[in-house]
Amino acid sequence: MSRTSGLRRAVAPGVGEREPSEAPQSGVVMPPADHLDRLIHERLRLGIISALAAHPSLTFTDLKRLLKTTDGNLSVHARKLEGAGYVSCAKSFEGRTPRTEFRLTPAGRAALNRYLDHMEALIQAARALTK
Numbered sequence: 001m002s003r004t005s006g007l008r009r010a011v012a013p014g015v016g017e018r019e020p021s022e023a024p025q026s027g028v029v030m031p032p033a034d035h036l037d038r039l040i041h042e043r044l045r046l047g048i049i050s051a052l053a054a055h056p057s058l059t060f061t062d063l064k065r066l067l068k069t070t071d072g073n074l075s076v077h078a079r080k081l082e083g084a085g086y087v088s089c090a091k092s093f094e095g096r097t098p099r100t101e102f103r104l105t106p107a108g109r110a111a112l113n114r115y116l117d118h119m120e121a122l123i124q125a126a127r128a129l130t131k
Contacts, residue, residue: 040115044077049112052104060100
């Protein structure tokens with residue numbers, strides 16, 4: 001599978017969905033791994049989405065400071081989330097200083113909720129297997 005088609009599947013809910021599989025001889029139902037939104041799963045992108053879920057909006061500088069990352073790294077990951085429709089970006093000026101402000105979109109909030117539900121199911125299944 002190409003890198004592009006993997007991103008499309010991660011962004012498009014419902015594509016390639018399968019029934020959860022049962023772990024051999026345990027009876028524990030494991031959520032399918034392909035339901036995990038790989039776009040959000042990357043550490044910095046998850047940080048961006050989580051920070052925006054907790055705040056109505058954050059500036060580029062706020063996110064950079066909060067996530068302890070570089071301009072280039074934040075820019076690349078924020079652009080991927082914006083391209084998926086998970087975050088919106090508004091650029092303006094305060095005097096002569098550029099200001100970039102990010103917000104979580106309704107699609108981004110829904111994607112984060114799906115991701116968290118999936119992670120919770122994985123944690124519960126893993127805990128059941130270790131008992």
